[in-house]
Amino acid sequence: MDLTNVQHSPMGAHASFTLGHPGSNGGLGLGLAGPAGQNVYIAVEDAPGSGSFVALPFFATDDGDPLARFQGGEDGRTAESTGPLTALPADRVRRTLDAVTDRWTAGPLDFAVHSPLGALPEPPCPGDPDAGQRDADPELRLAVLPAVLAEFTVDNTSGTAPLRAFVGYAGSDPYSGMRHLQAPGLTGVGEGIRTAIVTDAPDARTAIGFDIPFLLGDGHSQPAGFGLGQTGLLVFEVPAGQRRTHRLAVCFHEADHVTAPERCRYLYNRYYADLDAVASAALGNFETLLARWRRAADDLGATSLSEERAWMLALAIRSYYGSSELLEDAEGRPVWVVNEGEFRMMNTLDLTVDQSFFEVRQHPWTLRNVVDRQLELYSYSDRYGISFTHDMGVANVWSPPGSSSYERPGLTDCFSYMTGEQLLNWVLAAAVYTGTGDIEWCTRRASALRDCLDSMLARDPGATGVQTVDSDRVAGGAEITTYDSLDTSLGQARSSTYMAVKGWAAYRWLERALRALGDTPAAEEARFRADRAVKTLTAAVGADGTLPALLDDPEGARIIPVVEGLALAHLTGTDIRSEPRLAAVLRDHLRAVLDSGRCRFDDGGWKLSQTSDNSWLSKIYLCQFAARALLGLPDDEDMAAADRAHAAWLRHPTESRWSWSDQMIAGVAAGSRYYPRGVTAVVWLSER
């Protein structure tokens, strides 16, 4: 059984039912920076009437509750660390995962969690002419439902007496206690008004108590009102000779506004006033939702990928949605936010552009929503012209317009400004969105595009096609790139070949876009600089056929992501075959750094920089695509070995509790964990 946590996440609820890693490492998390750290119980009696249970291993063995201190006094009872519950060993459980369904099977127990995938229609603004109709769209209502579904099957066909089973969790909200939910057609346990697990199984009963030994021992005869303790269970009994599948919904809700100082609330509040409404809708539409999500999983077509690739993509999709927030502002306008995983920075622009590969395929309006907000509120001008902030805030706190929560002057590494790179990222994100055919949108942004071009040109005073100056915002420091925790090989923006190819991609798209907008002189300037970038890069090839990471350090480090911009160029409509010189240089470079081992780890995984052990999976995914689909490197055993290595990093014995993570130091997740950016892997689906 694979032991990686998966964020079983609704779309836009910043919520996850995280499960997969043993111990109290999962649970129902809403708005958190990591797994909720709760005990989750999925258990079945080991034999009818035995009173002892086996369970999936998602709980700590010492699950005492401070309230049990009530029974303390002098002869205090301490919570039993062992009890009637035994965790199943990994080798007795079979697990399968795709982008929608995560399933564990062990003997008579089968537990599957299903998470949303598929259409996310754009919610209307209150003033829109068709707002009423679109608001009533059942597809929209169901798409924003903050719940995931589960099926808990217990097989007692060979039993001669009833078999008991239960599902539940120990809440960890600091403000609320556990409670019973009861409404027509549903029974559940929840924590306060924020999370719950509910079922429509007619004979399910609920129990709340200190811990499992209590609930299976003394606690089983408790009256309905008993409510002490943080553990809540849904208990089922399957008659002899039967196999039953119990439908569950894992529900999330937050009614108040969640951001400050600008107030936004979760948009789902339009349709679901509280947890009970979410629970009803989830159970009431169980079949519809499940069928829709399974169809979306089929449509995704991940089965065309190798097993490792399909698995990484599935994991990444769920972490992406786990970080997503669909809000509406005080005027009811939709606001899409992707939080930056454990860091929770909001709509970090260097992630937005990478996630555009996924968003443009699934729900391009979210990309437009972010790109528009970035232009309207989170752009600024330095001495060279327009650029864009690193992010829009952190942990539901909006930064003042024109500033990020991240950037500070006087630095040369982490937390410095990303002025040049964010300029490219916004242009390329706008380009990706425009590729959906929304020419009207692009036309309205014509002056912004022109401003962006001017700003790019100004940062390249030598007309080399490459950014060679730093923003004055750095105030004595130096600009950095999205690779903020790497060494200068990828961390430095100025004269970076990684930036140069990304810039080339932006120029190529601007050339076409500005020409289409009728601004021929600007288009020509963009074309000229793109050509110059190619020329500059070509001229920088060293004696061994490789490109340096930094043009101003020809003998310095070699990096893989010099090819990364090709993927964005491809996505934004630039035919790589039309740029044979650049393609040849990059092909030779990439072959050389990979074949020589300079950019490989011992396990076959890709090492983005020769001089750093810090490698980023989201970026590796893009570079792999560029290598295979755009540069013609073979999808051979070396590629498969790399995939195995990368998947193994995500399956790390302890760090896989962080679900999908980006920054891997020598194969160990060390930052950017619980992270949304891995959906770059979706680009693999376009390889065929």
Added chain:
Amino acid sequence: MDLTNVQHSPMGAHASFTLGHPGSNGGLGLGLAGPAGQNVYIAVEDAPGSGSFVALPFFATDDGDPLARFQGGEDGRTAESTGPLTALPADRVRRTLDAVTDRWTAGPLDFAVHSPLGALPEPPCPGDPDAGQRDADPELRLAVLPAVLAEFTVDNTSGTAPLRAFVGYAGSDPYSGMRHLQAPGLTGVGEGIRTAIVTDAPDARTAIGFDIPFLLGDGHSQPAGFGLGQTGLLVFEVPAGQRRTHRLAVCFHEADHVTAPERCRYLYNRYYADLDAVASAALGNFETLLARWRRAADDLGATSLSEERAWMLALAIRSYYGSSELLEDAEGRPVWVVNEGEFRMMNTLDLTVDQSFFEVRQHPWTLRNVVDRQLELYSYSDRYGISFTHDMGVANVWSPPGSSSYERPGLTDCFSYMTGEQLLNWVLAAAVYTGTGDIEWCTRRASALRDCLDSMLARDPGATGVQTVDSDRVAGGAEITTYDSLDTSLGQARSSTYMAVKGWAAYRWLERALRALGDTPAAEEARFRADRAVKTLTAAVGADGTLPALLDDPEGARIIPVVEGLALAHLTGTDIRSEPRLAAVLRDHLRAVLDSGRCRFDDGGWKLSQTSDNSWLSKIYLCQFAARALLGLPDDEDMAAADRAHAAWLRHPTESRWSWSDQMIAGVAAGSRYYPRGVTAVVWLSER
């Protein structure tokens, strides 16, 4: 300097700015079961321009932030555990506390926190004829304001350059980040939409960052938008030659409904829509509020008490308000809840009756509010008649009507039913409220009082005046008393002499109340049973002049709380002098168990039961009052030694982080911590 945490708490906000215990043991807590566990910074530069600071010791020395891992990578910076901030040693700080003001003074630094005391007018229900007028009452609006005030004085009169100082905290909410607050006339730092510290000092500036070394080092030049890290500071600069007092408000807010399944929200939402509104009102009414609270402190008259007693009362009052919740239900009706400290059970009835000593003096309507709700929703009938549930729910989750979150069948100790005791508690709480002169209320409750009498009679089938049977609810177990974690000396309800005196007090009041209501036969029955109780108790006196804890175990343990009921009898209008036989028995008993040392700890503190080291301060306070004021024991050196011992328990080197605590095992807080019940000490004020 005294190191006990104090819950600087608004009235009815379930919130505390907890401060006093060294380390990260205090902070801004809203809805929590204990101290927020935050670093709180109150610091002043040790010399003008030195760049190094001394601070009150309310922070941990290792205050790294996980976000600093951003800077990790391979050559990762780890957060400095030492920095430019040094905690003042306790012996350099002077501290004074009364019920309103807690003040620390050390060299040029003086920090005072002021918390509400005084009138809490009853908020109107929407339908009340004078609702509009009462809702507009500025006294009500200010009384429910969820904020405490502080004054931070920095003395730079002898300085020749500006002296810097700062105040701030590291937030711990799992869902939100720190933020800057800026509005006309106020500057502040807060966490999400729930907590903030604000000032009206015109030159204050704010800073947010990872930790103090960062904020005082690199971070000081950060741009306004920088928002990473959980530490927020308000920074002041005091010019040379000046002494400045900066006004602060520590604000709390929760807009959404907080309870389930019945939805209630904090009533202050009627007047304050958000944290900013709270902040504005607190700073805008600073002088008015402070003057009002100081006047209330004077009116309380605690200076007539010994220093130790005044200190314990002040501490207890603040913990009481820290547990209090003034809510309104979906119809806008006020709902008063006192949470049970660390256990957060709601309106636990055995606490309600003890806290009635305080509530009837400060705001009797809250007592009525609870007593009414208990009768309407949380009463039930067993085979003997009416009784009342132990509580109304836990951690903002209401129990189903007629049941508590606590009671379970089949037990003989903790978590068993308290049917008999809660019956007495409700009668006595109703009696205390009736003592305010609200005869109309009492008249409306006539049938309930009659039901209560019938239920008491039925539980005393032998007509001994004492409960001798257990409720059928215990289903084979045994009823317990509020002393649920003690041994049977106080834990058993049946045949308990503690219960007998409490029952006698209830009978005596019922006798008068029912007579006044015209129900002479019932009044006579009550009188008869009260007399029988006296007779039974008198007959139970042992050869050594003491009473056993349990009538059915004459040679068993001796306890102090057999006298406890006298305090309630006194409060409900029964003249102890009219019961000379009982008084004499109890006086002799108490003298004997105290003088013999059977009910004393080595330190002179009172040991409630001879057979248990578990002693409860709230109850000791009542028994001390009964001893001195009602039984004529002298207020001598033994009494003073006991006070010193009890205060020392609350000043325990580590457990004093729990502020006021009730259950002390051999002088160490071991349960019922962060607890509201200590306001029984207010009864001392009536000794003169």
